[in-house]
Amino acid sequence: MCGPTLRDRSPSVVFVVTRTPYDGAMTVISPKHFPTFRASLPSMADKTVVITGTTSGTGQIAARTVTELGAKVLVLNRTSERSTRSFAELTGAFPDADLHNVECDLQSFASVISAAEAVARLCPEGVDVLANNAGVMALADTATGDGFDVQMQTNHLSHFLLTRELMPLLERAAEGSGEARIVNHSSIARMSPSKTLVAKNLEKQGGHLGGDGSSLENLILRGPRWQRYNQSKLANAAFTAALHHKLTNAGSNVKALVAHPGLANTHLQQTSVNEGGMVGFFTNMFMRFAQSPEDGAMGLLSCMCLPDAQSGQFYGPGSGSNAFKGKAEPFALESFYDNIETRDLLWSKSEEAIGGEFSI
Numbered sequence: 001m002c003g004p005t006l007r008d009r010s011p012s013v014v015f016v017v018t019r020t021p022y023d024g025a026m027t028v029i030s031p032k033h034f035p036t037f038r039a040s041l042p043s044m045a046d047k048t049v050v051i052t053g054t055t056s057g058t059g060q061i062a063a064r065t066v067t068e069l070g071a072k073v074l075v076l077n078r079t080s081e082r083s084t085r086s087f088a089e090l091t092g093a094f095p096d097a098d099l100h101n102v103e104c105d106l107q108s109f110a111s112v113i114s115a116a117e118a119v120a121r122l123c124p125e126g127v128d129v130l131a132n133n134a135g136v137m138a139l140a141d142t143a144t145g146d147g148f149d150v151q152m153q154t155n156h157l158s159h160f161l162l163t164r165e166l167m168p169l170l171e172r173a174a175e176g177s178g179e180a181r182i183v184n185h186s187s188i189a190r191m192s193p194s195k196t197l198v199a200k201n202l203e204k205q206g207g208h209l210g211g212d213g214s215s216l217e218n219l220i221l222r223g224p225r226w227q228r229y230n231q232s233k234l235a236n237a238a239f240t241a242a243l244h245h246k247l248t249n250a251g252s253n254v255k256a257l258v259a260h261p262g263l264a265n266t267h268l269q270q271t272s273v274n275e276g277g278m279v280g281f282f283t284n285m286f287m288r289f290a291q292s293p294e295d296g297a298m299g300l301l302s303c304m305c306l307p308d309a310q311s312g313q314f315y316g317p318g319s320g321s322n323a324f325k326g327k328a329e330p331f332a333l334e335s336f337y338d339n340i341e342t343r344d345l346l347w348s349k350s351e352e353a354i355g356g357e358f359s360i
């Protein structure tokens, strides 16, 4: 990429900015709203919940909360020490709960298909809640083994495939209990910078989508890594809008909802710093404005659990671009992605990517 880099600045500034490690792991932000919110949640006994990305952050909080509320819970994670440890912590905290750790690497469509087959074997009763939570942010311009942008496949395309594969189980649960839910996890980033979904980001062009950006661009959360993240989070919202319209038109009792966590102090930023997409010095300052992972999980949990949550609703700490923290409130899907052109583009390009139809 062209443009100024940190190397153009004075050596002392460059040293401080580039060498300061991210201390997010040491920063403990206390939950502010979560205890009251948690007390308002209903029992989830007799519900089967499937959730991706529970090794840390909002997914870990959500998995723990619905387990505590009595649900049968399947956590879908790629194999790692983090996956083993977090599942051991969950089963250790709730030894009598009905918990299952299903291998699912969202960078691989084959892994997603295998995970969906495992879910079908484990859940003949159906699936009440599918929470498409997992995500990565500001990674380098690399292709997955399937050829897609690593952020778009992890954050959206694999969740699109997982949802298609689990739709019969969601419909089965909805027939039995009157409703089931698909919950996607978007971000404030859906609004940046253009609010327009661009087809190439959903195509097999991984590794050729703008490069990795300069140090300065990554310092100020701009540039191609961030554009690709923004597109994937816009795709999460557009997927929800498309699902909502298709399910409603089909008379289905499966709901489609979407959440955003504001700015939450999770492992997401650590991964970005490790991968060069954020600078430790700036991230330390920026994350002082974050809320706890518990408070960040309230939008996701609202969509998953609240009895009055409706299809086509968005839950988060506000709808604006500075909605960093606060109680999760519902708001309507927004016209910049809830329009025919964007919904059709999202659906057709996602079908093309997974190599097959997703009919509702």
Ligand SMILES: NC(=O)c1ccc[n+]([C@@H]2O[C@H](COP(=O)([O-])OP(=O)(O)OC[C@H]3O[C@@H](n4cnc5c(N)ncnc54)[C@H](OP(=O)(O)O)[C@@H]3O)[C@@H](O)[C@H]2O)c1
Pocket: 052, 053, 054, 055, 056, 057, 058, 059, 076, 077, 078, 080, 082, 083, 104, 105, 106, 107, 133, 134, 135, 136, 137, 154, 155, 185, 186, 187, 188, 260, 261, 262, 263, 264, 265, 266, 267, 268, 269, 271, 296
């Ligand atoms: N934190 C925020 O401020 C913020 C803001 C807006 C939106 N969000 C969204 O919130 C969601 C949860 O993120 P978080 O903040 O809780 O971050 P996090 O702590 O990093 O959690 C992300 C989860 O996704 C999993 N994941 C990543 N790549 C995966 C893959 N290929 N296959 C399976 N799982 C994978 C991670 O597992 P591994 O251990 O395997 O990496 C981890 O469990 C994401 O969709 C993110 O975009 C977060």
